[in-house]
Amino acid sequence: MVSATIFSYQGKSSCFFRNANSNDVTINFQNTMYTIPAWSVTILPDCSTEVYNTARVNTQTSIMVKKDNQADESKEPFVLKWQWRPEHYFEHIKKNGFVDGSEGLNHISLCNATVGLANYGANFDMVPVGISSGPVRLIAKQRLDNLRKFGKTKYILEDISMELDHSKWTYKVGLHGEEELKLQEPYFSQHQKWSQGPVPTNRMFVWYKTTFKAPIGSDPVAVDLMGLGKGHAWINGHSIGRYWPSYLAGEDGCSSECDYRGSYSDSKCLTNCGKPSQRWYHVPRSFLRDDENKLILFEEAGGNPFNVKFQTVTVGKACANAYEGNTLELSCQGGSAISEIKFASFGLPEGACGSFRTGSCESSNALSIIQKECLGKERCSLDVSEKSLGPTGCKATNRLAVEVTC
Known part of the structure; x- marks a missing residue:
């Protein structure tokens, strides 16, 4: 479809030509020929002179390209030396785990992470989340009967469960390492005990710490967090945001060619199939010091910090x-x-x-x-x-x- 829109005010007019077709179109407007590229809009402030077309971007x-950080020549290229310590709740859950045959009062601890809201629109705050949206059940096997045939005993088992959705729950907001110990803050972090090794990988609820020198020059700095699961990153106590490189896009739909012309479809011009939506995170140079810098990670899903490296972008x-x-x-x-x-x-x-x-x-x-x-x-x-x-x-x-x- 091709259309011309004219806006007039106090004797002056401006025109817009729109070509929603998949091919270029030439039109005659007020005895002048204009060629409008496919899927574009042409702007004529005086309805005569073309000053801009969305397909003719000049x-x-x-x-x-990314270049690896070569600021510290004493280290192997790209290698960061890590320290670590567990998050308090991880140890708490391990100590209060289930034991077969236990009697009396038992405790169960659940760790919950929220990324965004569960819904939006009117009354979104009334949508049940957390334990209330369960179900949370304890499941066990119960032997009902046994049959003896040809000298052999066969047991019949049945699942029995206990609903915990409406049990009395208490909760505590925040992380022990972040809110109480302030591990993300350089001053408080250095007064806490960190393990030198061996550094665990693919472990949930763990803190990692390393030091690095600021990349030379003035090019923008990025940190590659590929290999990590999901968590939060700080540079010298400044948050650079939450990361989630383990969440990958679908494998199918990408094409080497891209053409937006024609009717809209969300499957057009897909890129990075099978890859994370983000793996490089910007580090403002104002966050960096001339001497030693600290990177601290809280990894909640399990990942490998040994792939992390700093780069410049040019x-x-x-x-x-x-x-x-x-x-x-x-x-x-x-x-x-x-x-x-x-x-x-x-x-x-x-x-x-x-x-x-x-x-x-x-x-x-x-x-x-x-x-x-x-x-x-x-x-x-x-x-x-x-x-x-x-x-x-x-x-x-x-x-x-x-x-x-x-």
């Missing part, structure tokens, strides 16, 4: 598209310079970032002009026009596509 796309390569009549700016970051022009074509280039290819026509001078203008610089600015980049001989609107390495 900007840079940065492909980020621009590895940059791709850009710009239509004629615009100015295109390319840039690296963190003091890096443009070291290579991997692709440059001004005309009708095809493909996408990482797979650009020359179209049916192009300027023969564009590549050398861009190399002269951008190589060795942290940033450069390009006037996208035949006057600056050379004639193309194309009959359609020219476009510049560039891919550079930082």
